[in-house]
Amino acid sequence: MLRFLFQLFVLSELKLCRKSARLQEKPARGYKYAIRGIAKKKKGIGLKVTGKTKRRFQPNLVSKRLWFGDENRFVTLRLSTNALRTIDKVGLSTVIRRMRARGQQV
Template structure:
């Protein structure tokens, strides 16, 4: 199952976690230092939704990011789907 938003095209991307060691100066240490970075994957916030499209007279089932849901709320389902090339 792909983790890609159908409207925005959001997909998993690479990122890093920073590992720090040491005690903060304000707590009596010599300061915090970055000792290593660890690769990780950042996933989009995807939801599987049924969207009612009045112009089509029915529901459309899609996997969307939450930001795409806000776009649909703002611009309407039919206009958003048409702009994304899904209709």
């Protein structure tokens, strides 16, 4: 029973670990293509797709500890690097207000 609960906890943590706290970015599905050949511009016959593999594109996440001046404390957020740019543009207080409006705990 204890092992089952541990596996349940670990698996639930793994599912959530690649999500951005700020923008709700998730892994996206797509394909990775293997391309061979010489382009026609260089007197070849063109490019040929020799392999197509399914893969997941993971968001670029970082854990950041940011100073939140409104509450005089540090806030640790798991953000995508794109979200860091958003924080630079609109400010941390605006981002945290939006997160709390969505029901996320900060």
